[in-house]
Amino acid sequence: MSTLQRSRLIAVAEQYPKMTPEARLRFQKRIKTWALLTREQREEARENYRRLKRLPKKQREAIKQRWEAKQQTRLPVEPAPAKPDVMPALTSPIQPS
Secondary structure, three states: OOHHHHHHHHHHHHHHHHOOHHHHHHHHHHHHHHHHOOHHHHHHHHHHHHHHHHOOHHHHHHHHHHHHHHHHHOOOOOOOOOOOOOOOOOOOOOOOO
16 A cells, blocks of 8 residues: 555544544445455546546536436435344134144
């Protein structure tokens, strides 16, 4: 890990306790997603970020609006309801024969 990466990670670690629960969940989700990327995918993401930062502010805002619109069209995937671990109670008792 480079010195720059290490210092950034330490800075995030110092801020983590001060984050709201929502911010912590967002951070955890993003860090997991990042960890799943290949080295090439991470480098491509870094380069895209650098290119975006070099654009004029109006162009960046237009790209941001298009990205947010695209994200709004995605339907969230809801998990299937959990099945109970316990058998449901019978409505009528079983009578011995």
